[in-house]
Amino acid sequence: MKDEDPRYEAVRSRDARFDGAFFFAVETTGIYCRPSCPAVTPKRRNVRFFATAAAAQADGFRACRRCRPDAVPGSAEWNARADVVARAMRLIADGIVDREGVAGLAARLGYSARQVQRQLTAELGAGPVALARAQRAHTARVLLQTTGLPVTEIAFAAGFASVRQFNDTIRAVYAATPSELRAAAPRTDRAARRTATPAAGIPLRLAHRGPYQARPVFDLLANEAVPGVEEISGPPGARTYRRTLRLPYGTGIVAVGERPGAPRTASGAHPGGWLHARLHLTDPRDLTTAVQRLRRLFDLDADPYAVDERxxxxxxxxxxxxxRPGLRSPGAADPEELAIRVMAGRTRAAELVRRYGKTLDAPCGSLTHLFPEPAVLAEAEPGGTLGALAAALADGAVRLDPGADRDDAHDALLALPGLDPRTVAEIRTRALGDPDVAPPDLDVPGGWRPWRSYALQHLRVAGELES
Incomplete structure (x- = not known):
C-alpha cells in the first residue's frame, strides 16, 4: 500500500492487517498511531503517513497511549526482502547499533556508514541511529511497565548511554517521564509488575498479525527438541516451550506458551493476537535481542494475508x-546452532550438548546447557562435515546472522564438503528466515513464489511431503 488514499482507508476501517506495515500521525494532536487505533478517525487533511515509528518520532510526534504503536508486529517486508535496507533492519532489530554502533552495522553490510545512512533515510525516513533509538524506547517502556527494576537500571538495560539520554528520549517519544510512564501502565502490566521478581523473569506478549497456527509450530519444536537445551511440556493446545539462549551479554531461559488462535470477527477478519512468553536473563541488556530471536523462531512478523492470498x-x-490459515514457517533462535543441528540430526546434536555444551550457572529443571559454540565444536570435532561447518561458522566463512547475504551464505554452505543441496535449503529456510526456498530436486510451481517456504510447510503439515 504505497498510495495515501488506500492507507487512509485502512485507518478509517481500523484494519489490523496493516499494523506494523505503516504508521499514521495526526498533526492537530501531535500523536502517531497504528492503523487499527480505536480512537476517532482523524480528518484526512490532518493525517501524515510514515514507514516506521522512528520516522514519526523524528518529525516530533509522540506514541499514542491508547493503541501503543510501538508494540505492533514488525514489518514482514524486512524478512521477505534481501536488499541492504532489509538486511540493515534485521540487524538493527537484533541490537547491532547498540552493541557496535553505526560503523559496526555498516561493516557487516559491506557498505560505508554514509551509504547506509543515505539508503535508510531515503526509504524509511529515519537513519540507523533514529531506528535504534525508537527500539530502545520500546524496550524501556516494556521494562518500566512490566518489571520492578529501578529506573536507572532500565536506562542502561534498554541500551541508553546515559540516564539523561534515557529521560530525554522517553519524554520525546511518550510525552511523559519514566515514572509517569510506569504509573500509566495498563492494568494487566501493572498486575504483572506486582508479581514480577528477578526469579520470575520478564513477562511478554509477542504480537503477531492475523491468524496464527500455533499447533504445527509447537509440534515441530517438540519433534526437534534437544535435551538439556530445550523442553516442551503440557497437553497439545496448551503446551509450553522452554529453551536456553546464548546472548551477547549473558544467557537466558525463555518459556513460550501455545495459544489457540483468536476467532474470526463478525466481518470474517482475524484480529491478530500474541503468544505469552517469559524471559529470564542474566543481563537485562539482552532483552531486545532475545525478543527478536524469539520472533524469528516463531515467525511472528510474517504477513499471513499476503501468503494465504498467493x-x-x-x-x-x-x-x-x-x-490452516496463517500457517507459519518457523525460523531459529540461534542460526548457527540450527545449521549444526540440521546437519547433525537430533540424536547427534544431543550428544554434542552432553559432551561440549556449556553448563548453565543456574540450571532450571531439565534445562542445563547452552548449545556448544561453533569454535568449540571446530576444535573438538575437527574432521568431517561437522568440523568443516563449525570451522566455517567460527571464522566467518559462512555468515548466518540477521544481516547475512542469503545468496552468499547459500553458496558458502554448498562449498563445504558433505552438505547436500536439500540440507542447505533447509538451513537457508530456517537459519536465514528466507520465505522463498525450495530444494533444487523438488519440482515447485513458479506461482508459489515468493512464498515457497510456506507452501512446502503446508505440504509437510498435511503429510504430503516428507520432512
Whole structure:
C-alpha cells in the first residue's frame, strides 16, 4: 500500500492487517498511531503517513497511549526482502547499533556508514541511529511497565548511554517521564509488575498479525527438541516451550506458551493476537535481542494475508490454506546452532550438548546447557562435515546472522564438503528466515513464489511431503 488514499482507508476501517506495515500521525494532536487505533478517525487533511515509528518520532510526534504503536508486529517486508535496507533492519532489530554502533552495522553490510545512512533515510525516513533509538524506547517502556527494576537500571538495560539520554528520549517519544510512564501502565502490566521478581523473569506478549497456527509450530519444536537445551511440556493446545539462549551479554531461559488462535470477527477478519512468553536473563541488556530471536523462531512478523492470498490461488494448496490459515514457517533462535543441528540430526546434536555444551550457572529443571559454540565444536570435532561447518561458522566463512547475504551464505554452505543441496535449503529456510526456498530436486510451481517456504510447510503439515 504505497498510495495515501488506500492507507487512509485502512485507518478509517481500523484494519489490523496493516499494523506494523505503516504508521499514521495526526498533526492537530501531535500523536502517531497504528492503523487499527480505536480512537476517532482523524480528518484526512490532518493525517501524515510514515514507514516506521522512528520516522514519526523524528518529525516530533509522540506514541499514542491508547493503541501503543510501538508494540505492533514488525514489518514482514524486512524478512521477505534481501536488499541492504532489509538486511540493515534485521540487524538493527537484533541490537547491532547498540552493541557496535553505526560503523559496526555498516561493516557487516559491506557498505560505508554514509551509504547506509543515505539508503535508510531515503526509504524509511529515519537513519540507523533514529531506528535504534525508537527500539530502545520500546524496550524501556516494556521494562518500566512490566518489571520492578529501578529506573536507572532500565536506562542502561534498554541500551541508553546515559540516564539523561534515557529521560530525554522517553519524554520525546511518550510525552511523559519514566515514572509517569510506569504509573500509566495498563492494568494487566501493572498486575504483572506486582508479581514480577528477578526469579520470575520478564513477562511478554509477542504480537503477531492475523491468524496464527500455533499447533504445527509447537509440534515441530517438540519433534526437534534437544535435551538439556530445550523442553516442551503440557497437553497439545496448551503446551509450553522452554529453551536456553546464548546472548551477547549473558544467557537466558525463555518459556513460550501455545495459544489457540483468536476467532474470526463478525466481518470474517482475524484480529491478530500474541503468544505469552517469559524471559529470564542474566543481563537485562539482552532483552531486545532475545525478543527478536524469539520472533524469528516463531515467525511472528510474517504477513499471513499476503501468503494465504498467493498460495490459496493454487488448486493444490487452496484446501490446505483454507484448513490452516496463517500457517507459519518457523525460523531459529540461534542460526548457527540450527545449521549444526540440521546437519547433525537430533540424536547427534544431543550428544554434542552432553559432551561440549556449556553448563548453565543456574540450571532450571531439565534445562542445563547452552548449545556448544561453533569454535568449540571446530576444535573438538575437527574432521568431517561437522568440523568443516563449525570451522566455517567460527571464522566467518559462512555468515548466518540477521544481516547475512542469503545468496552468499547459500553458496558458502554448498562449498563445504558433505552438505547436500536439500540440507542447505533447509538451513537457508530456517537459519536465514528466507520465505522463498525450495530444494533444487523438488519440482515447485513458479506461482508459489515468493512464498515457497510456506507452501512446502503446508505440504509437510498435511503429510504430503516428507520432512
Amino acid at each position: 498460495l490459496g490461488a493454487d488448486a493444490r494448496l487452496a484446501p490446505l490454506v483454507a484448513a
